[in-house]
Amino acid sequence: MRAWVMSDLHVDSTMYRLPPTPPEIDAIIIAGDVTDGHEGSAAWLSEHAVPRGLPVLYIAGNHDFFGHDLRVGFEEPYEAAGVTLLHAGRPTTTIAGCRFVGATLWTDYRVAGDEGSARAWARLNMPDMLSIDVGMRRVSTRDLLEEHARQRALLELELSNPHDGPTVVITHHAPHPRSLRSPVQLDPSDGSFASDLADLMDAFEPAAWVHGHTHVSRDFYHNATRVVCNPRGPVLTTKTGRRIGNAGFIEKLVIEV
Numbered sequence: 685m686r687a688w689v690m691s692d693l694h695v696d697s698t699m700y701r702l703p704p705t706p707p708e709i710d711a712i713i714i715a716g717d718v719t720d721g722h723e724g725s726a727a728w729l730s731e732h733a734v735p736r737g738l739p740v741l742y743i744a745g746n747h748d749f750f751g752h753d754l755r756v757g758f759e760e761p762y763e764a765a766g767v768t769l770l771h772a773g774r775p776t777t778t779i780a781g782c783r784f785v786g787a788t789l790w791t792d793y794r795v796a797g798d799e800g801s802a803r804a805w806a807r808l809n810m811p812d813m814l815s816i817d818v819g820m821r822r823v824s825t826r827d828l829l830e831e832h833a834r835q836r837a838l839l840e841l842e843l844s845n846p847h848d849g850p851t852v853v854i855t856h857h858a859p860h861p862r863s864l865r866s867p868v869q870l871d872p873s874d875g876s877f878a879s880d881l882a883d884l885m886d887a888f889e890p891a892a893w894v895h896g897h898t899h900v901s902r903d904f905y906h907n908a909t910r911v912v913c914n915p916r917g918p919v920l921t922t923k924t925g926r927r928i929g930n931a932g933f934i935e936k937l938v939i940e941v
């Protein structure tokens with residue numbers, strides 16, 4: 685299985701068009717945050733990714749939920765676009781013998797140790813808190829913590845099913861402290877970006893774990909699992925006309941499992 689991997693295109697910052705399809709690939713993996721709102725992301729995927737004629741595997745990122753209710757189904761625009769959305773209602777699909785297991789993931793706010801200060805930082809700083817609804821109120825860190833616990837348990841259950849062939853896990857939020865901006869100096873902000881799921885990697889040894897969300901490029905091994913993050917991130921133009929974004933973004937990153 686050869687998969688073209690990217691995330692966090694944030695096409696609302698500046699428009700993005702995919703380069704020509706790399707040769708001999710079997711699937712396109714986009715690990716969330718094409719833009720703000722499910723409809724906008726599904727529309728971009730429909731126009732730019734689906735016409736490449738390959739399975740497009742998508743995970744909703746936190747930005748995809750902006751303007752939406754966390755607990756209301758969001759599959760419809762992706763299904764209408766011909767995208768293979770992996771989510772809590774359908775976390776697994778198999779393509780050419782390779783199993784893909786995925787969900788948004790969210791976080792447990794514990795990666796830096798102190799859950800209370802990580803949740804306080806999130807309440808003040810994460811745009812999710814102002815942009816995602818639960819019923820008639822805004823989302824809370826408790827909602828996201830509970831959602832993380834459910835999705836983590838679901839990933840564990842899916843991974844525990846035997847599969848004869850490689851497995852790739854796809855999440856939006858990061859599964860390992862080494863995915864963070866500074867893996868050695870953790871602070872309360874890190875709790876909104878990653879959780880430590882190394883125990884799942886050790887127990888089930890997926891060949892790869894693709895994620896997004898951090899806007900920093902990562903490609904490392906945790907024992908048998910290759911952890912890959914290839915985010916474009918928002919591209920912003922400075923007053924002098926200089927464009928800044930994630931310099932590590934590789935437009936045609938292909939992983940093979």
Ligand SMILES: [Fe+2]
Nearest residue numbers: 717745746897
């Ligand atoms: Fe994100």
